Amino acid sequence: MSDHERTFVMVKPDAFARGLVGEVVSRLEDRGLKLVGIKVENMPRERAEEHYGEHEDKPFYDDLVDFITSGPVVPMVWEGQDATRQVRQMIGETDPLEAQPGTIRGDYALDLGRNVVHAADHEDEGANEREIAIHFDDDELIDYDQHDAEWLY
Numbered sequence: 001m002s003d004h005e006r007t008f009v010m011v012k013p014d015a016f017a018r019g020l021v022g023e024v025v026s027r028l029e030d031r032g033l034k035l036v037g038i039k040v041e042n043m044p045r046e047r048a049e050e051h052y053g054e055h056e057d058k059p060f061y062d063d064l065v066d067f068i069t070s071g072p073v074v075p076m077v078w079e080g081q082d083a084t085r086q087v088r089q090m091i092g093e094t095d096p097l098e099a100q101p102g103t104i105r106g107d108y109a110l111d112l113g114r115n116v117v118h119a120a121d122h123e124d125e126g127a128n129e130r131e132i133a134i135h136f137d138d139d140e141l142i143d144y145d146q147h148d149a150e151w152l153y
């Protein structure tokens with residue numbers, strides 16, 4: 001367990017097109033997680049292939065890469081206590097049919113291939129480090145104190 005664990009999260013193109021960026025960010029903020037990196041971009045295909053490299057041999061791989069490069073995404077890095085597991089719980093099961101109401105996928109998704117948000121897998125130990133390095137340069141991640149601003153009551 002680490003108070004400052006960093007985890008990679010990304011709003012997928014379906015959610016971007018539906019105007020759900022704010023909703024996803026808001027839920028993570030409300031939980032108490034700290035935003036340390038965020039951007040909007042069209043992901044280059046080469047980077048998408050690297051990002052989803054673990055699924056290269058799966059039958060859905062080409063569709064997955066097509067989808068994630070089909071429109072803008074919002075890659076983010078969030079920090080906090082047990083951040084990886086907290087976020088995975090908040091996004092819910094991969095298949096929206098299995099995702100509990102109250103989770104992001106359970107509240108906003110119907111389709112397995114358009115499930116709103118990606119988060120690094122907590123069962124894959126190197127996932128966060130690898131995915132953060134794929135999508136962010138070190139100087140794009142911001143260091144600051146979350147709660148000690150003198151104007152915050």
Ligand code: RTP
Pocket residue numbers: 055060064093094112113114115117118119120121
């Ligand atoms: P993600 O990587 O996008 O956060 O999703 P995940 O960890 O919950 O699920 P993962 O197993 O990594 O699968 C990546 C994405 O591939 C699509 N998928 N399609 N047709 C299929 O059987 C199938 N299985 C997975 C999903 O969109 C999933 O989010």
Ligand code: MG
Pocket residue numbers: 119120121
């Ligand atoms: Mg995954």
